[in-house]
Each structure stands twice: as structure tokens, then as C-alpha cells.
Amino acid sequence: MSCERLSNASFSARYDRGAVKAGVVHLGLGAFHRAHQAPVFDALIAGGDPRWGITGVAMRSPDVVTALGAQDGLYSLSRRGGNEGKPQVIGALKALQVAASEPKAVIASLAHADTHLVTLTITEKGYLDYGPTSAAGLIARALDQRRAAGLAPLTVLSCDNRAYNGAVARDAVLAAAQTATLADATLSWIAEEVAFPSSMVDRITPAVTAAMIAESSDALGLRDQAAVWTEPFWQWVIEDRFAAARPDLASAGVQMVSDVAPWETAKLRLLNGAHSTLAYQGLLRGHRFVHEAIRDPVLAGLVGRLWDEATTTIDRSVVDVTAYRSALRKRFANPALPHALIQIAADGSQKLPPRLLAPMTERAAMGLSSPALAEAVAGWIAAHMRIEGLADPMLTDLQSLANEKAPVEALLACIAPDFGQSAEITAALAKLREIA
Numbered sequence: 001m002s003c004e005r006l007s008n009a010s011f012s013a014r015y016d017r018g019a020v021k022a023g024v025v026h027l028g029l030g031a032f033h034r035a036h037q038a039p040v041f042d043a044l045i046a047g048g049d050p051r052w053g054i055t056g057v058a059m060r061s062p063d064v065v066t067a068l069g070a071q072d073g074l075y076s077l078s079r080r081g082g083n084e085g086k087p088q089v090i091g092a093l094k095a096l097q098v099a100a101s102e103p104k105a106v107i108a109s110l111a112h113a114d115t116h117l118v119t120l121t122i123t124e125k126g127y128l129d130y131g132p133t134s135a136a137g138l139i140a141r142a143l144d145q146r147r148a149a150g151l152a153p154l155t156v157l158s159c160d161n162r163a164y165n166g167a168v169a170r171d172a173v174l175a176a177a178q179t180a181t182l183a184d185a186t187l188s189w190i191a192e193e194v195a196f197p198s199s200m201v202d203r204i205t206p207a208v209t210a211a212m213i214a215e216s217s218d219a220l221g222l223r224d225q226a227a228v229w230t231e232p233f234w235q236w237v238i239e240d241r242f243a244a245a246r247p248d249l250a251s252a253g254v255q256m257v258s259d260v261a262p263w264e265t266a267k268l269r270l271l272n273g274a275h276s277t278l279a280y281q282g283l284l285r286g287h288r289f290v291h292e293a294i295r296d297p298v299l300a301g302l303v304g305r306l307w308d309e310a311t312t313t314i315d316r317s318v319v320d321v322t323a324y325r326s327a328l329r330k331r332f333a334n335p336a337l338p339h340a341l342i343q344i345a346a347d348g349s350q351k352l353p354p355r356l357l358a359p360m361t362e363r364a365a366m367g368l369s370s371p372a373l374a375e376a377v378a379g380w381i382a383a384h385m386r387i388e389g390l391a392d393p394m395l396t397d398l399q400s401l402a403n404e405k406a407p408v409e410a411l412l413a414c415i416a417p418d419f420g421q422s423a424e425i426t427a428a429l430a431k432l433r434e435i436a
């Protein structure tokens with residue numbers, strides 16, 4: 001591997017980085033942002049609009065900021081599977097900050113006159129935190145300053161896998177503004193002037209490993225401690241509702257629509273629902289990666305039945321489910337992108353309701369049973385008895401309930417108090433226990 005670091009000196013002159021302004025503040029500087037939104041803004045800048053550079057904010061750990069800081073905010077993106085070519089160097093990250101240790105600097109970035117758009121990848125559970133260094137807390141404080149300074153409102157664009165993520169982000173920012181006892185005038189300004197469009201984001205991007213960093217650095221001929229691997233496919237569907245200045249996202253391949261809900265529902269229930277199913281059932285059957293699990297005929301069959309069930313809850317006038325499913329099978333089977341099941345298995349308490357429980361509830365209302373969805377949920381419970389290394393904000397409660405063989409209702413009550421379809425899950429769990 002080369003010893004020379006990726007740096008400005010090695011950036012191919014696609015555009016003048018010095019002329020780029022930070023019009024976007026992104027909260028949650030993980031691999032997903034660097035694989036999904038950042039290349040879109042990079043394309044806009046390369047296309048001649050330098051307003052859309054990014055201030056990248058890591059919420060807690062400074063590690064990624066340290067790694068990126070040492071290489072002028074540059075990193076390489078490798079598209080794995082298909083015609084990958086050389087890793088592409090992304091130059092859109094203009095500034096780097098850490099929310100936990102420099103909240104004032106982050107608020108200043110959000111309140112800066114050049115900033116028009118805030119994008120968020122703070123994970124499903126990130127919307128439950130209203131504290132002063134949380135995403136919602138920082139945005140609320142910055143909006144207070146913007147209003148006082150007579151600046152334009154912002155567009156706050158959630159890019160997390162939550163149903164109605166725009167409304168969820170709005171509720172979180174309003175709750176944080178209340179918690180911080182900001183002026184009533186700010187609360188109404190947020191409610192009336194700030195835009196919180198929903199968006200559906202999609203690009204399979206595993207957590208970065210040392211092996212990925214080594215291989216990317218070799219391919220680049222430069223040392224890149226912030227390299228990311230992703231798949232060739234990407235999709236971003238955004239509700240077309242911006243507060244003020246807006247980037248020409250459509251020119252970079254983003255779909256601008258009036259209603260994201262059908263896209264969001266299809267993606268959460270077909271892609272993410274199958275992912276969670278493969279994660280728990282796959283780990284239980286001794287697999288480590290998605291591409292291995294989807295090759296297991298038992299799991300491939302279960303995913304097919306799960307998709308049949310989920311499809312009845314999807315608006316097929318908007319989404320071509322047949323094409324979507326066959327594309328998903330290929331994307332999951334991509335051997336060039338090892339995606340660890342244990343990573344997807346994290347935070348099931350937050351992920352299961354929109355992915356698996358919501359379609360079960362909707363099917364029950366149509367008078368339909370959901371054996372495959374129930375089997376998937378049973379896998380989540382069984383994994384809490386048998387799999388080590390799961391992560392979840394409710395892990396202790398879930399593990400002790402699962403190990404005490406508490407009724408399924410007790411486990412589901414932790415994550416979805418109003419859910420009524422536990423009988424099917426109890427039956428599926430009994431079957432799983434018999435097999436084990």
C-alpha cells in the first residue's frame with residue numbers, strides 16, 4: 001500500500017474546491033452519508049453549482065472526523081459488483097465537526113447565511129433524543145438564531161429509514177425547541193416556515209472494515225483511512241417541498257415527487273423487511289453475510305413469501321413490485337459487497353415496527369393472516385435468546401424477556417404497545433423452538 005495520503009494535491013481537478021460553499025449541513029457522518037448524499041452534492045458541484053458543499057457533522061465519535069481531517073475531507077467511494085472501475089474521490093465535504101464536543105460550532109454552521117439545507121442520517125433512534133447536542137436540539141437552537149437574525153428558514157431533510165421521516169423530524173425539532181424553552185415566536189416560525197420534506201433513501205452500504213480500507217487504498221495508490229464501499233445502485237426520492245434555496249437535485253438523478261409514502265413503504269417493507277428477516281434468521285442458521293443468507297434456499301423461500309405478504313400493502317400503481325423484487329434478489333446476492341448480518345440485526349426494537357409489524361397490522365385489517373411476517377418477527381425474538389453481540393437500546397429488557405420465555409405479548413409491548421397480532425408470532429416462535 002502507498003504511504004502517501006489522499007489529499008487536495010491528489011484531487012483530480014473536476015472542480016475548484018476552494019470556490020465551494022457549504023450550503024448543506026449533514027448530521028450523522030457515517031458510511032451511508034458518504035455513499036449516498038455526498039456523491040449527489042459532489043455531482044452538483046462538478047456540474048457547476050458550487051453552493052452545495054457539505055459541512056459534515058459526526059454526532060458523537062470524533063474518529064471519522066480525524067480520519068477525514070487528515071486528508072482534506074476527501075475520501076474514495078468504491079462501487080462494488082458490476083462495472084466498478086477505480087474508486088471515485090468525493091470532494092464535497094468542505095468542513096468537519098463533532099456535535100458532542102463542539103455543539104456551538106455546529107449551531108454556527110446551521111445558522112450561517114450560506115446554509116440552506118440540513119440532511120440527517122442519525123439512525124432510527126436518533127429522533128428520540130431532544131438534548132442540547134442531539135440533532136433536533138442543535139437544529140432547534142440554530143433556527144432560533146436564524147429567526148432572530150432575519151435569515152431564511154432551512155429545509156430539514158431526513159434520510160433515515162423511518163416511515164413519514166419528514167413528520168418525525170419535524171416533531172423532534174419542535175419537541176427539542178420546547179425542551180430548550182425557546183421563544184414561542186421561534187416555535188411558530190419552525191412550524192410555519194421551516195420545511196421538513198420526507199425522503200426515501202436507498203443504497204446498501206456496509207460498515208467499513210480494515211480490509212476495505214486496505215483494498216481501496218491499494219486500488220487508489222494512496223492511503224485512504226475514510227474509504228467507503230457501496231453497491232452500484234442508488235435511489236433518492238424526495239418530497240418536493242423546500243423552504244428556501246434548493247439544489248437542482250433532479251439533475252443529479254434524484255426523484256422529486258409530491259408524495260414519498262408509496263416509495264417509503266415499498267422500500268421499508270420489501271428491502272428493509274427482508275434485510276431484518278435475513279439478519280435474524282440468517283444468524284440463527286449460522287450465516288454471517290447477506291449474500292450467504294439469500295443463497296440459503298430456506299431463507300430465499302421465506303423472503304419470497306414475506307414479499308408476497310408485504311406486496312398486498314404496497315401501492316402498485318407507483319412501484320413496480322415485480323421489477324423491484326428481482327432487483328433486490330440480485331442486490332442481496334452481490335458477493336463483492338460483504339454486508340454483515342449482525343450490523344443489520346442492530347436496533348431491531350426501532351426497525352421492526354415499520355418493516356414487519358405495520359404490514360402485519362394492515363393485513364389483519366384486510367382479514368389476511370401473515371405467517372411469513374410472523375416467522376420473521378419470531379426470528380427476532382429467538383435471536384435475543386441465542387445470538388451474542390446484538391446491539392439495541394432495549395437489549396437488556398429484550399434479552400431477559402426472551403430468555404425467561406415470557407409471552408410474545410410482553411416482548412412486543414416494549415416496541416409496539418398497540419400491536420394486536422401476537423398469536424401468529426407465538427405459533428411461529430414455537431415452531432422455531434422445535435427446530436432448534
Ligand code: CS2
Nearest residue numbers: 201202203204272275343344
Ligand atoms: C439495513 C439498511 O442496516 C439495516 O437495517 O436494512 O441499512 C439498508 O442496507 C439500507 O436501508 C439500504 O438502503
